[in-house]
Amino acid sequence: MMYNFYVERDSILHRLDPRVKIIASILGIASMILFNSPTMLFLLFVSISLSLAFLGKITFREQLRVLKPLFPLMIITIAIWPFILEPASFGLFIGFGYALRLASMAMITFGLLITTSQRELILGFIKLKMPYEIGLTLTIALRYIPTLFGLAQKITDAQKSRGLELEKGSFLTRLKNTIPILIPLIISAIKTAHELSIALESRAFGANKRRTFLYTIKMKSRDYFALIVVLFLFGLALYLRYQLNIGYIKLY
């Protein structure tokens, strides 16, 4: 289990200013919502995956590992749409698109986290004029996800050792079987949150409105260039969607 997403590597994405990466991620996720055509979503997914591989040196193997926990959700998405839309084959097609949309959004978030250290991430949020508290909270929350996964794994192992069988039974039984895992997980999460708040308070967090930063970040020309590319691509997405009406299918 990975306890921290960030992996130190020498890549274009790693070197990019965190502000550019944050903006690119937000716009990237927004463009996922612009389109609903599976073909378009597939192309977007492929280009995200390729950019992460070539610009961020994140191997396809690593990308797959992040997507794995999402598989059940993606399968449910694909399975549900044929019931909503007629004919079923069309529903399936749309379902695929939505599963890809989910995967792309996860990959964008993951790409940001794996190429940006926690310190840079917080700095990036603050320099984008987000209040420090929100920046820190967001970063801690993101940082805590892998820990939570690890904990869930431990609890699952413990309950399996008491004879809990997760793979057996009807949908309802399975749902009920998650209770022995969820309760210890929630209790532990609340405890950690409480400890964290004490740790922050004891370091006088929030006592002074003006903070001093030890490190700072500065936009270089390549960062401006990257920002222009990002804005151009988002503009292109808007143009495709609203001027040319590409990539959007009317469902009902």
Place this chain on the structure above:
Amino acid sequence: MIEVRNLWHIYEGRKIALRDVSLAFENEIVALVGPNGSGKTTLAKHLNGLLKPTKGEVIVDGLNTREHSVAELSRIVGYVFQNPENMFFEENVFKEVAFGPKNLGLSEEEIEERVKWVLKQVNLEGYEERHPYGLSGGEKQRLAIACILAMNPKYLILDEPTTGLDEKSAESVKTVIKKLYREGHGILLITHEMELVLELAERVVLLYEGQKLFDGSVGEFFALNLRDYYLDKPEILKISENLNLGFIRSVGDFLTKLEELL
């Protein structure tokens, strides 16, 4: 008998956690020691099927772990995890202990009987209505042991059972371990605490970077140069050796030998 034959474990991401480990034990207390990351937990997880061998075999009373589920194997090998709170989710001790037997499909009466019996085993009689999260550290640890004992396993794996407990609580847990051993359970004790090894174990297995480097009696174990493995002798043993009193197992031993000397 639990038999581990030429076991290799490689985690996703290619971390080799176990290299060709072989081991067999029956009804004895075996201490499994080694520095952080040496593969102790990984080895233990193989014994009740939570992990399956990358290469090699684990045979539990004739059952190959590859071919049986954790639920099946947990009737033979009980695994008490390191942090007891990770498993508590019921509103009282009775229900908490009853969870395992319920999964085994026992009847109401059988469950009631079994809960009563295991609570007695771990010296928690009369705690049925207490809330699991409201217990002390030692009581929680003993409750965790009870929850696993309720599956009626022949073997018990205890991962760091006394870590973080005060003297008195640790003592209460040790008493339970000794009792279970006397009653014929095979016990694998994972620990960093050399005092615990000295006091409880007959046999010690040392893992280092995924390899089994030593497997022998406690006496032989403490004759090794433990510093090489980032481990240290218990103080009481050092004092005893400095006084030329030889090998001892507990403070009681020490005092007896000291008296003899004087």
